[in-house]
Amino acid sequence: MNIIFYILGLSIPLLIIYWLVNDKLKSMVMITGTIIFLWYISLPSLLVLIVSSLLIYFTLQQFNSNAKTIVSLILSTAGVLFFFKINIKQEYISLGERVLPFGLSYYSFRQIHYIFESYKKKLPKHDFLDFLGYLFFLPTLYIGPINRFQSFLKDNQRKRWDSQFFSYGLERILYGLFKVTFLGNFLISLKLSNYSGNFIINYPWLYQYIQMVVFYLNAYFQFAGFSDIAIGLSALFGYRIMENFNYPFVASNIADFWKRWHISLSEWCNEYVFQPILSISRSFIISIFFSIIVLALWHEISYKYILWGLLHIIALNVFHFYNNTALYQLLNKYPIMQKVLGIFITIHFVMISFMLIKTDDLKDFGNFIKILFLVS
Amino acid sequence: MYSWLYNKFGNKKANIMIIFWYMAILFLVIISLDTYQARFKYGGW
Numbered sequence: 001m002n003i004i005f006y007i008l009g010l011s012i013p014l015l016i017i018y019w020l021v022n023d024k025l026k027s028m029v030m031i032t033g034t035i036i037f038l039w040y041i042s043l044p045s046l047l048v049l050i051v052s053s054l055l056i057y058f059t060l061q062q063f064n065s066n067a068k069t070i071v072s073l074i075l076s077t078a079g080v081l082f083f084f085k086i087n088i089k090q091e092y093i094s095l096g097e098r099v100l101p102f103g104l105s106y107y108s109f110r111q112i113h114y115i116f117e118s119y120k121k122k123l124p125k126h127d128f129l130d131f132l133g134y135l136f137f138l139p140t141l142y143i144g145p146i147n148r149f150q151s152f153l154k155d156n157q158r159k160r161w162d163s164q165f166f167s168y169g170l171e172r173i174l175y176g177l178f179k180v181t182f183l184g185n186f187l188i189s190l191k192l193s194n195y196s197g198n199f200i201i202n203y204p205w206l207y208q209y210i211q212m213v214v215f216y217l218n219a220y221f222q223f224a225g226f227s228d229i230a231i232g233l234s235a236l237f238g239y240r241i242m243e244n245f246n247y248p249f250v251a252s253n254i255a256d257f258w259k260r261w262h263i264s265l266s267e268w269c270n271e272y273v274f275q276p277i278l279s280i281s282r283s284f285i286i287s288i289f290f291s292i293i294v295l296a297l298w299h300e301i302s303y304k305y306i307l308w309g310l311l312h313i314i315a316l317n318v319f320h321f322y323n324n325t326a327l328y329q330l331l332n333k334y335p336i337m338q339k340v341l342g343i344f345i346t347i348h349f350v351m352i353s354f355m356l357i358k359t360d361d362l363k364d365f366g367n368f369i370k371i372l373f374l375v376s
Numbered sequence: 377m378y379s380w381l382y383n384k385f386g387n388k389k390a391n392i393m394i395i396f397w398y399m400a401i402l403f404l405v406i407i408s409l410d411t412y413q414a415r416f417k418y419g420g421w
Contacts, residue, residue, distance in 0.1 A: 171377065174398060177405045186408035 003041065004180075004229060007142060008173070010037055014138070015236055023159050027133040030237065034136040038102060045102035052080060053135050056111055057128060060118050070119045074112055081108040085301045103141040105298060109268055110135060114149050116272055126153055139233035143226040145244040145264035155239040165235055172232030179225030188218045208372045215358050216351045220248065223262070248350075252342035254315040257350060269295045288316050304357055311353045 014033040018026055038046035056073060063069040084100050114131070117123050134152050196210035227244035234241040244264050251257035258266045274291040281287060296309030322328055331338040352369075359365040369375070377397065381390035 167378075171398075174401055174405070178401050181408040182404045 003142060004226065006041070007037070007138060008229070008233070011138070011233055011236070018237060019161060026159050027129050027156065030138065031129075031132050031136040034138045034141060037138060042102050045104070048080070048101040048104065049107060049135065052077065052108070052111060053132060056115060057131050060115065064118050067119075070115060073115050077108050077111050077115070081105065082301070085297070106144045106146055107135050107141065109146045109265070109298070110149070112272065113146070113268065117149060122150075124150060124153055130156055137234075137239070139237065139239070140230050140241060143223075143230055145227060145230065145242050146268050147241050147264065151242070152239065159238050162238065165238065169232045169235030172228050172235060174232075176225045176228030176230075176232060179221045179228060181225075184218050184221035184225060188214055188221060192217075204371050205374055208368055212351045212355050212368075212372070216354050219354065220245070249347055250343060251346050251350075252339050253346055254312065254319050254349065256342075257346055258312075258316075261350075265295060265298065284320060285317055288320075289313050292316070304361075307362075308353055308356045311356065315349055315353075 010033060014029065018029045021029055035046060038049065056077070059069060059073055081104060084104055114123070114134070130153055131149075133156055134149050137152070140147055192210065193214045196207050196214065199207040199210070224245040231241045231243070242264055244262060246260040246263065248257055248261040251260050269291040273294050274287045277290050278284070278287040292309045292313045293306065296305040296312075299305050331341070352372075355368055356365050359368055378390060378394050381393050381397075384390075385393065
């Protein structure tokens with residue numbers, strides 16, 4: 001059974017206790033629930049989360065205005081993520097087989113966000129329990145979004161029962177499950193993928209095209225579905241969590257795409273990589289290079305993801321320069337045509353770039369391109 | 377969803393329609409549960 005069902009199952013008794021106890025104990029209930037869950041799923045994951053959280057909180061309590069301490073904390077948090085990512089042997093997991101500590105990719109970025117904001121003195125007044133509640137929040141532990149501490153704290157202090165919001169949460173979970181199971185797994189991965197088999201001999205380019213669509217749509221429905229479940233589950237506990245997707249297939253350019261796909265991660269990279277580097281270097285190219293490389297390596301440390309990142313860097317730069325060309329000014333006179341053309345080019349670029357991740361190696365990707373564009 | 381139905385059809389009809397809507401989605405989720413497996417390859421989290 002998938003881990004998401006363990007989270008949903010554990011959430012039922014947790015929710016009953018959570019809404020029965022008084023406000024002061026609610027955070028404790030959530031933290032305890034997460035600890036029990038991690039203890040059962042993977043004890044090392046629990047230890048990594050506890051040790052890193054304690055280290056960050058108490059170091060910041062002592063030296064939160066010392067730049068050297070801040071840099072060391074960020075580097076050590078990123079280093080832990082890098083260490084586990086580079087050692088990962090399998091990309092997906094079943095219970096008990098996980099190599100990467102559970103949820104590390106998400107909470108390490110939350111921790112870095114907390115360190116940055118603490119240094120900038122932008123964090124509202126809070127205590128240790130608020131901090132732990134943020135990192136030990138079960139609904140978003142597994143698959144994000146990388147929510148922000150400030151908005152979390154607002155909900156954490158409110159904790160008001162709202163039957164309409166609770167019902168909204170249940171609806172989001174249902175839609176999330178629908179996206180993952182019916183749309184992603186059944187309709188796209190099974191039915192559409194099998195249907196494409198009809199074209200494998202006579203129209204290999206069409207077969208490859210459908211396979212590319214299958215991979216992109218499946219990734220979207222799975223990821224957006226899991227995000228819906230996380231957002232819905234958070235709503236059941238009274239928390240409003242930021243959206244992670246906003247119809248990425250209608251993005252009219254690549255910059256727009258990154259404002260619609262995995263929003264919490266791209267905003268994180270914008271805030272903590274792009275903006276700081278831009279303020280130092282004053283160079284769009286350098287800033288976009290580092291932020292997309294961080295974004296790519298966050299997914300997986302491999303040459304395929306670096307190449308995928310480079311493709312997006314090139315596309316973002318091309319779009320940046322295209323904005324200042326006469327062609328852009330000319331097409332601007334025909335906004336509908338520009339929009340349609342933009343959507344067509346963006347979605348196809350994104351799908352082709354995603355195939356770089358799906359294919360086994362560069363040779364495989366080269367063969368895919370040749371077949372798709374009827375070169376062979 | 378409910379507010380849209382409520383505005384379009386009124387309270388009584390919306391209550392019935394929303395129940396059917398949720399039941400239909402739940403049904404589709406349940407029938408596709410047997411295809412539920414790790415088909416998702418999108419990096420190591």
